[in-house]
Amino acid sequence: MALTLKQQLSTPGGILKFLIKYNTIFIFLVLVIFSAVISDVFFTSVNLSNLLKQVSGIGIISVGMLIVILTGGIDLSVGSMVALLAVIFAIFVNLFALPLAILLTLVIGFGLGSVAGYLVAYQKMAPFIATLALMTVARGMGFIFSKGSPIRFETYGGLFMSNFANNSTLGVPNIAIVFFIIVIIATIMLKYNVFGRLVIAIGSNEEASRLSGIKVGKYKFLVYAISGTLAALAAIIVASRTNLGSPNMGLSWELDAIAAVVIGGASLSGGKGSVINTLMGVLILGLISNILNLLNVPSYPQQVVKGGIIIFAVLLQRFEKK
Amino acid sequence: MAIMEENKSEYRLEMSGISKSFGIVSVLEDVNLRVKHGEIHALLGENGAGKSTLMKILSGAHQKDSGEVLLNGKEINPKNTHDGQVLGINVVYQELSLVNDLSVAENIYLHKLGANKFWMNWKKITQDAQELLDSLGFEIDASATVRNLSIVQKQVVEIAKAISEDTKVLVLDEPTTVFDPTDTQKLFDNLFKLKERGISIIYISHHLEEIFKIADTVTVLKDGVDTGSMPTSEIDTDGIIHLMIGRELKDLYPLRDVVVGDTAIFEVKNLTAKDTLVHDVSFCVKPGEVLGIAGLGGSGRTETAKLIFGAHRKKSGSIFLNGEKITTKSPVEAVEHEIGLVSENRKEEGVFLPLSIRKNISVTNFDSISSSLGFIKTDKEHDNVRGLMNKLNIKAPGSEVDVKNLSGGNQQKVALAKWLSIDSKVIIIDEPTRGVDVGAKVEIYNLINEVAKKGVGVIVISSDMPEIMGIADRILVMHEGTIYGELPKEKFSEENILRYSIGKALK
Incomplete structure (x- = not known):
């Protein structure tokens, strides 16, 4: 039965049910309040803008990851792709005019994603295996192209990108704006476009999709190509922030992206998940790192806490089902 | 003890x-x-x-x-x-x-x-x-x-x-x-x-x-x-x-008063499958006709349906729609030719259980409810879904209810609605009332009748003999992967269907 918010809250245990239903937002708010109380540096514009800058790269690939996971697949290659594409972008920035360098990097990202898409959609390879292989290939190619060391931006185009990536517009970091634009486009495509409808249909029942005359292969191909393109965009952003492209970038980002999507309540078997909740997942992970950094907690305990939060979030979602 | x-x-x-x-x-x-x-x-x-x-x-x-x-x-x-x-x-x-x-x-x-x-x-x-x-x-x-x-x-x-x-x-x-x-x-x-x-x-x-x-x-x-x-x-x-x-049920099966057309709307000739036992299947369906396909489990009925629909691979044979030869190499092509298939395996192949009624019904129908860029016209979608829910009497608190929460009968109506949402020319319904209660059965029979009246060629596959005799105009009986015999209405009987099913001639 569709109950209004007010009715929901007034039924016995309604508040608890409400909290469980919107658990991702709830955890996010609790973390924000907790952070604000525990550290007086947290609510400064410098810290908040740092936080947003830190999450933008992973945020963008998380959106791609969500779209892939909605079809019931997974893309393990995105972290390594960020490294390879950051190196490629640094090389291109030093060779070509900036718009061409950006365009070529995005096209190569699309192409690499298409390889995964082709293997999964038309060769029926398991997504885990196909993208695991690409993950190794991409990381290796990153080291080959860069000869193992970072490639610096040496042109005016590079300088422009570096300025763009480190500055803010109206107090919001530019790269966070790029991330938010991607979030908005993805929300619109998933909610109001046939593309999103079919991606979710395929993830919730692939055989029924096939027998409804949906071009299952085409959409499965497309989601990996999109994920690759978004990895390229993330690569451009992280390379620009540091003024260089390094084969060590994006280490285990694919795992953070999967974690963000899962914390956002998406089902790894496909068909369930939303961009807004994934955004919350990204921010939650970012917040945890941020507050632990402010409290001077070293990075290994940070990993333990992160893992604990993931387990907690998924347990909460099981309550929701009951 | x-x-x-x-x-x-x-x-x-x-x-x-x-x-x-x-x-x-x-x-x-x-x-x-x-x-x-x-x-x-x-x-x-x-x-x-x-x-x-x-x-x-x-x-x-x-x-x-x-x-x-x-x-x-x-x-x-x-x-x-x-x-x-x-x-x-x-x-x-x-x-x-x-x-x-x-x-x-x-x-x-x-x-x-x-x-x-x-x-x-x-x-x-x-x-x-x-x-x-x-x-x-x-x-x-x-x-x-x-x-x-x-x-x-x-x-x-x-x-x-x-x-x-x-x-x-x-x-x-x-x-x-x-x-x-x-x-x-x-x-x-x-x-x-x-x-x-x-x-x-x-x-x-x-x-x-x-x-x-x-x-x-x-x-x-x-x-x-x-x-x-x-x-x-x-x-x-x-x-x-x-x-x-809680009420009398006088007419389980609707009165078939449809005038069946003369020329076949749909015809298959010598259809043979690559991976299943189906071979040399030939038959035709006339507009307004409900064609029944009977046979024992494993006789190739479902496989024939999937072969026509492009879900299984063909080895040879041809398919004609309105006299024109068509190919259905995949379900995508079959749907483009406006052929629909309601699967016998409702939960795994027919409906999307975790999705709403609205999303289930619209899945075949995006051409008419979305713009050229693929943006969905929400009003049009809601109108279309509401219309079909009323027409099929799908009992649910609203179109946003997930299909997994519906009863078997209502789920089956959703599976049917998917194909009525686009104006299919031929609909193949495999086991139309499996796991469906009596009340919903009658509604589904009436619906099949109505669809046929509009000139759609309806093929119904069923193991339920009273059902297939009650709704079909003509019954084909399959045995070991091919059509063993055809029964016109005046020869309908459980015994005749069974005899053909086990590969025997009629008495």
């Missing part, structure tokens, strides 16, 4: 005053069910009447809110299905629950694995399982992997699993949906044997003729309340239907 000692109380099982609600929805209210020793007790009711919930409380899968369950006069309170099994309560659910990658024998003894001993004697287990299967009279190799079995064989294994030496109460929920009449008869023979052993059997089925063949007593549930029990000999079909739906 152990059995004699247990016979202290008249009833093997007494469930009294059982109530259960999920949240604010009350599913069972003060329900009573009493089953004697060695009795076959039919439990009837429309989908959603509470039969499955009552059985789940019995088996321990659900906990009752109030009431009392006595087994051999002693109160029992199973907390989970394992408790239930230990007490001797075994349930064969409608959904198959076998482990595909284990052998038949391992599946049959799965619940006993690791119970007593650390080491298993596989040879003995396989032998025991084989003996059990042989005694049931079905040919199944106990060492075969379950994945390679037919759906009929899987159902037999499921039943075998539930029968053991300590079974006291056996619950069968729609066990014959995948069986042809011969298999069903074999099952009944087995049930009679079990009955002689003193086992009490609770039998749930929508096939009323089965009830009259085997049941001693009938209990009807309606909207979570039992309308009482009575001996089967004191009630007839109309009486049961009246109890189930």
Whole structure:
């Protein structure tokens, strides 16, 4: 039965049910309040803008990851792709005019994603295996192209990108704006476009999709190509922030992206998940790192806490089902 | 004798005053069910009447809110299905629950694995399982992997699993949906044997003729309340239907008053499959006609439907739509030619269970409800969905309800709505009313009739003989992968269908 918010809250245990239903937002708010109380540096514009800058790269690939996971697949290659594409972008920035360098990097990202898409959609390879292989290939190619060391931006185009990536517009970091634009486009495509409808249909029942005359292969191909393109965009952003492209970038980002999507309540078997909740997942992970950094907690305990939060979030979602 | 000692109380099982609600929805209210020793007790009711919930409380899968369950006069309170099994309560659910990658024998003894001993004697287990299967009279190799079995064989294994030496109460929920009449008869023979052993059997089925063949007593549930029990000999079909739906059901099958066109709207010639047994299938459908396809399970009916629809690969043969030759190499091409298929396997192939009614219905129809860039026109979509929900009488609080929360009948209507949403020229409906209650059955029959009236070629595949004779204008009978015979309306009879099904000429 569709109950209004007010009715929901007034039924016995309604508040608890409400909290469980919107658990991702709830955890996010609790973390924000907790952070604000525990550290007086947290609510400064410098810290908040740092936080947003830190999450933008992973945020963008998380959106791609969500779209892939909605079809019931997974893309393990995105972290390594960020490294390879950051190196490629640094090389291109030093060779070509900036718009061409950006365009070529995005096209190569699309192409690499298409390889995964082709293997999964038309060769029926398991997504885990196909993208695991690409993950190794991409990381290796990153080291080959860069000869193992970072490639610096040496042109005016590079300088422009570096300025763009480190500055803010109206107090919001530019790269966070790029991330938010991607979030908005993805929300619109998933909610109001046939593309999103079919991606979710395929993830919730692939055989029924096939027998409804949906071009299952085409959409499965497309989601990996999109994920690759978004990895390229993330690569451009992280390379620009540091003024260089390094084969060590994006280490285990694919795992953070999967974690963000899962914390956002998406089902790894496909068909369930939303961009807004994934955004919350990204921010939650970012917040945890941020507050632990402010409290001077070293990075290994940070990993333990992160893992604990993931387990907690998924347990909460099981309550929701009951 | 152990059995004699247990016979202290008249009833093997007494469930009294059982109530259960999920949240604010009350599913069972003060329900009573009493089953004697060695009795076959039919439990009837429309989908959603509470039969499955009552059985789940019995088996321990659900906990009752109030009431009392006595087994051999002693109160029992199973907390989970394992408790239930230990007490001797075994349930064969409608959904198959076998482990595909284990052998038949391992599946049959799965619940006993690791119970007593650390080491298993596989040879003995396989032998025991084989003996059990042989005694049931079905040919199944106990060492075969379950994945390679037919759906009929899987159902037999499921039943075998539930029968053991300590079974006291056996619950069968729609066990014959995948069986042809011969298999069903074999099952009944087995049930009679079990009955002689003193086992009490609770039998749930929508096939009323089965009830009259085997049941001693009938209990009807309606909207979570039992309308009482009575001996089967004191009630007839109309009486049961009246109890189930609370009204008389005079015309189960609609009057076929459609003028069938002369020229075929759809024709297949010498269709032969690459990967299945289907070969040399030829037939045609005229506009307005309902063509029935009958045959035993495994005769290639579903495979023929999937071959036409492009879901299976063709080796040779051709398909004509309105006299024009078309190809259907994939379901995408079939849908482009406006051919629809309602699968027999509703939950796995027909509907999207986790998605809303709206999203299910729209999935075939984006061309007419979205802009050229693929943006969905919400108003148009809602109008279209609402129109179809009204037309098909899909009972739900709204179009945003997830299909998994609907009853079998309403789910089937959603699966149909998908193809009515686009104006299909040919609709193939495989088992239109499997697992659907009587009330919804009638609605689906009327709907098929209406669709045919509009000039759509309708092909109905069904194992339910009264059903196919009731709605089809002409019946093709399949045997071993091809069409063995055709029956015009005046030759419709269960005997004729059966004779063709087993590859014999008519008398």
